[in-house]
Amino acid sequence: MKVYTETVVWSPPAAYVNDAPYQLVIVDRPEGGRVTGRILGDRVWIGDDVDFAEDRDGVPYFRKAAV
Amino acid sequence: MRPVAVIGIGKTAFGAFPDRDLRSLAVEAGRKALENARVQASQIEAFYLGNFAGPSFVGQNHLAPYIAGALGITGVPATRFEAACASSGSAFFHAVSAVSAELYDVVMVGGVEKMTSQPTPRVAEILAGAGDTNGEGKAGATFPALFGMIARRHMYQYGTTREMMAAVAVKNHANGAKNPLAHMRKTITMEQALNGKPVSDPLTVYDCSLVSDGAAAVIIAPLEFAAGAVRILGIAQTSDYVALDCKSDITTFEAVQKAGEKAYRMAGIGPADIDVAELHDCFTIAEIIATEDLGFAKKGEGGPYVLSGATCLNREKPVNTSGGLKAKGHPVGATGVGQICDVVQQLRGEAGERQVRKHSIGLAQNLGGSGATAVVTILGEAR
Numbered sequence: 254m255k256v257y258t259e260t261v262v263w264s265p266p267a268a269y270v271n272d273a274p275y276q277l278v279i280v281d282r283p284e285g286g287r288v289t290g291r292i293l294g295d296r297v298w299i300g301d302d303v304d305f306a307e308d309r310d311g312v313p314y315f316r317k318a319a320v
Numbered sequence: 321m322r323p324v325a326v327i328g329i330g331k332t333a334f335g336a337f338p339d340r341d342l343r344s345l346a347v348e349a350g351r352k353a354l355e356n357a358r359v360q361a362s363q364i365e366a367f368y369l370g371n372f373a374g375p376s377f378v379g380q381n382h383l384a385p386y387i388a389g390a391l392g393i394t395g396v397p398a399t400r401f402e403a404a405c406a407s408s409g410s411a412f413f414h415a416v417s418a419v420s421a422e423l424y425d426v427v428m429v430g431g432v433e434k435m436t437s438q439p440t441p442r443v444a445e446i447l448a449g450a451g452d453t454n455g456e457g458k459a460g461a462t463f464p465a466l467f468g469m470i471a472r473r474h475m476y477q478y479g480t481t482r483e484m485m486a487a488v489a490v491k492n493h494a495n496g497a498k499n500p501l502a503h504m505r506k507t508i509t510m511e512q513a514l515n516g517k518p519v520s521d522p523l524t525v526y527d528c529s530l531v532s533d534g535a536a537a538v539i540i541a542p543l544e545f546a547a548g549a550v551r552i553l554g555i556a557q558t559s560d561y562v563a564l565d566c567k568s569d570i571t572t573f574e575a576v577q578k579a580g581e582k583a584y585r586m587a588g589i590g591p592a593d594i595d596v597a598e599l600h601d602c603f604t605i606a607e608i609i610a611t612e613d614l615g616f617a618k619k620g621e622g623g624p625y626v627l628s629g630a631t632c633l634n635r636e637k638p639v640n641t642s643g644g645l646k647a648k649g650h651p652v653g654a655t656g657v658g659q660i661c662d663v664v665q666q667l668r669g670e671a672g673e674r675q676v677r678k679h680s681i682g683l684a685q686n687l688g689g690s691g692a693t694a695v696v697t698i699l700g701e702a703r
Contacts, residue, residue: 258476258570260468261521262460266448267441269460277456277465279565287565289456299476312459 254280254315256301257287278303280315290315321420325549326699327541328357329661334503334534334649342378342434342533346387349535349654350430354391357539361392364539365424368415369400370408370431371653376446378434387430404450405602406557407431408536409656409686409695413557419540426545431658432535433651443531447652450689452563464528466564466690467603468520474571474605475522477620482522484623486513488604489526489646491632496643498673503532503649527604532649536658550664553681554587554698556580562692571620575694576613576685583683583696584615591615594637594698595678596666598659600687601644610685611639614696634677641666641674656686656695663699 257279265273276292280303290313293306302318330352332345346369354361367388375381384398401411408431415429435443444462451457451466461469474480490513496502508526516524543551560575561567567574584590591614599614601607608622616637617625625631631639642648642662645655663682665671680701687694 258469258473260465260472260523261518262462262465262468263518263520264444264462264464265441265460266445266457266462268445270441272460275460277459277461277469279469279570289459289461289563289565291459299472310458311454 254283254303256297256299256303257281258299259297261296278315288313292316322422323543324416324419324540324552325543325546326538326552326660326664327546327549328353328359328539329664330356331501331536331658331661332534333501334532334651336436337533338436340533342374342380342432343387343390345434345533345535346430346432347390349537350387350391350428353428353537353539359426359539363426364393364396364428366396366415366418366427367393367398368411368427368429370411370656371400372402372404372407372433373446373449373652377438387432393428403693404688405600405652406656406686406688406693406695407653410557410693412657412660412697413555413695415540416552416555419542426539426541428537428539429657430535430537431654431656433653434533435531435651436533455563456565462520464520464523464603467605468523469564470570470690471522471605474609477571478623480608480623482514483510484608484627485527485604486510487627488601488607489513491626492601492640492644492646495633495641495674496647499643499648502643502647503530504647523603529602529645529650532651534649534651534654534658536654536661538657538660550667551700552697553700554583555696556582556586557693557695560692562689564690567691571609573609573613573687573691573694575691576610576687576696579694579696580614583698587698589681589698593681594683595681596638596641596663596676597683597685598642598662599639599644599685601640601646602650602687604646606687607639607644614683614685633674638676641671641676659684659686660697667699667701
């Protein structure tokens with residue numbers, strides 16, 4: 254899966270004040286379409302390959318793919 | 321369908337007003353509009369109100385009759401419209417449609433938001449309700465995050481730079497400094513704009529519009545009743561998906577493109593004919609994209625266009641002479657009608673220090689969420 258776009262959130266909504274800063278991504282899904290999720294570990298950029306890491310309460314978390 | 325005109329405008333100052341409540345702001349704008357139109361409250365045949373989140377910000381529902389009653393308007397339809405940051409643009413579109421269809425003659429359209437009584441994380445949470453709370457919202461996307469992702473993609477596809485976005489902020493602050501009703505009446509330098517505190521990469525505080533309190537109102541009527549009034553030449557509202565990840569290309573707002581095309585067609589003009597425009601710069605990147613979607617610049621060239629100075633006061637295409645959402649302020653529900661007031665002021669030649677030289681035709685573009693609602697209005701010169 255490739256990163257379509259990303260941002261690092263420094264000013265979070267009330268529910269996520271303890272998570273900031275965190276990275277959000279929209280990734281292109283291999284089966285088509287896109288999904289919004291978060292990044293675990295290393296910062297990623299547009300075009301980077303990411304792997305699905307886990308689901309937390311319906312939110313997909315991704316991790317930079319190993320080269 | 322008969323032609324419709326804006327016969328009166330009224331605005332409060334935009335800013336942080338701890339001693340003012342939502343109703344008093346809306347009533348001040350409404351009274352000013354009545355006075356400006358030389359119309360009595362008893363003549364108003366319908367009241368349309370744009371408000372995004374009064375119930376969340378101040379705990380008050382049933383806002384349209386609540387405000388209409390305080391203005392002395394009773395016994396007529398009084399309805400609230402909610403379309404995120406395009407709430408009052410949407411109210412305006414529907415009011416114009418009703419007058420055009422001969423349902424009413426004299427109608428008031430108001431817009432109001434009272435935002436500054438809540439702490440920033442709560443404001444971010446309430447605003448995030450304009451997005452898909454079940455998907456992007458649950459993942460932690462605020463509005464700056466959604467527009468940060470839009471900016472990143474625009475930079476990636478077209479080579480747009482931080483400096484180009486900062487140029488929007490510098491220009492709009494320069495205009496806002498000259499607007500007595502603006503929230504932030506101070507100029508900023510390019511260096512300041514480039515070194516702001518990060519909010520959601522690549523956006524800093526200087527890329528984000530302001531959290532403001534404020535209200536605006538207009539009175540509309542059939543053109544035949546109002547010789548000399550500013551005419552609505554074209555108007556359109558369109559929609560798109562709410563969630564950003566459902567859009568095929570996030571570097572353009574398809575709803576804005578479609579609304580723009582419809583409004584231009586209705587007015588029988590094109591982008592080159594627009595003398596002055598108020599565009600929805602909720603974030604600096606949004607103004608850049610709007611100039612592309614409305615045909616002021618080619619796709620991908622909105623960044624170099626603003627950096628060239630073309631959209632500064634008294635250059636070829638003045639954009640956001642009010643200071644825009646960036647400096648004038650962005651009381652969400654008041655923004656759409658506020659833009660109409662600002663364009664009408666320019667067309668009447670009443671913009672004072674900010675008056676543009678050529679002011680025959682103006683355009684206002686109001687955007688809801690990350691592009692799910694768009695309203696484009698083209699207004700013509702007073703005759």
